Amino acid sequence: MRDPLSKTITGIKPSGIRKFFDIVSEMKDAISLGVGEPDFDTPWHIRDEGIYSLEQGRTFYTSNAGLMELKEEIALYLKRRINVEYNPRKEIMVTVGGSEGIDIALRAMIDPGDEVLIPQPSYVSYEPCTVLTGGKPVIIELKAENEFRLTAKEIEDAVTDKTKILVLPFPNNPTGAIMEKEDLEAIAKVIREKDLYVISDEIYSELSYKGRHVSITELEGMRERTVLINGFSKAYAMTGWRLGYACAPENILSQMLKIHQFAIMCAPTTSQYAAISALRNGDEDVDRMRNAYNQRRRYLVDAFKNMGLECFEPFGAFYIFPCIKQFGMTSDEFATRFLQEEKVAVVPGTAFGDCGEGFLRISYAYSIENLKLAIERLERFIQKLKAE
């Protein structure tokens, strides 16, 4: 028989997270700091709206781009949060999570051979999705000394005449890094000069702890060269509802919509109705959850400082990214031993790119009580390593 598989797909290595997941799932009574989703339940008014829509029998497809009412709410939300205007009829589409948005944005813009700049450490899907389009991922290794922010120089050094797209993943998973307005202004200049397009993954935008999140679309001349990706998973604790959205100028969005139409049809109807309530009545929930995350963030930063674990202060998402180079182990070795000896699961930084070596991703999407327990164990483990 012939090989049924495509060389493109077999050439993609499986997610580093997957490998670690298999080890963790065999370990009984381990506690985890490895989760990339909120610990809160979806606020009740949102769930209730979903239930109501089911009771009403709203179980049909919606239009491909999503419910008009939802797109209008998204437009209002973006106007009030980042003061950028998108036309809900032509420039906004509802997707199956932010991840679909990333995929179809790349597919709509990349021809084989085009180069895509991907800063790492970052979310695991940018690179394989680029490869699937036939594009060429060009990795920019972000530096701890820059607090894992992206600099104009790093883009300039990576750009060739084939570079077409920059993926901009801030606030960042796994580092917790953010880009402030000055940082964005510096890179926007290069982006305009080199005539690049941006896929700005702002799924963690509501989880910023140093003033409000600034979107690159707010800057002069950037809206027309950016696909803005966002969604409901992180801000409203709605991961399982699988709902996100993409905003872009009509010429790009209409082509993304074509892919979505053929591959997906439409995002889940129940989720779309629930999301309307999220945007209309959810601001207080977002504040409440952000405050809780922020308390945990401060708690961990302080705990790491006290135990002598080197770490820059993260101002976004719900991750902290300590450096473990002082122990002379790889991230993988550290995470594996920590799991085996103290039964705490964390994710090695290398799961998010080779340059994550020497770091761990620790999620604080856990209650303070859970975090305390894990921190106690981490402290004990570190003492042990220092004594070895």
Added chain:
Amino acid sequence: MLREEILTTIEKNSRVEIHELAVRLGSTDEMIAQELLNMEQEGVICGYHTMIDWEKTAIDKVTALIEVRATLQRGQGFDKIAERIYMYPEVKSVYLISGGYDLLVTLEGKTLKEVAGFVSDKLSTMENVLSTATHFILKKYKDHGTIMAKKNADERQMITP
């Protein structure tokens, strides 16, 4: 702002230590201690209570909500009659209510009989009390913002990207 943050945090857990509170709120131990002291003195913080699900203990408790209709007293409104009720230690709360009746009284006793006795002997016989309606609480689903039912275990995958 700091005040509100302290209050919303200790409302959920009054046992949190001052240092931890300072770290979590991005403040200092001194600021937090001072603010707590101020709020205690101003009567903003009236006590540090413990949420107890008595049903899970071997101790018998009966709680009743009693609607009380009363006549207004000249120059004193409902304050005097409310005082006469709230001075009893078995009375847990007294609220002045808008609507069909005037005072809502929460009463705690060991047995139904004890609660009934209080209502018939003490409450109903008060001069300005016109009538009472007693509702016994059969089950508490949620109290002071805390859901009594057992929480679901964390069903998230151990590791997700």
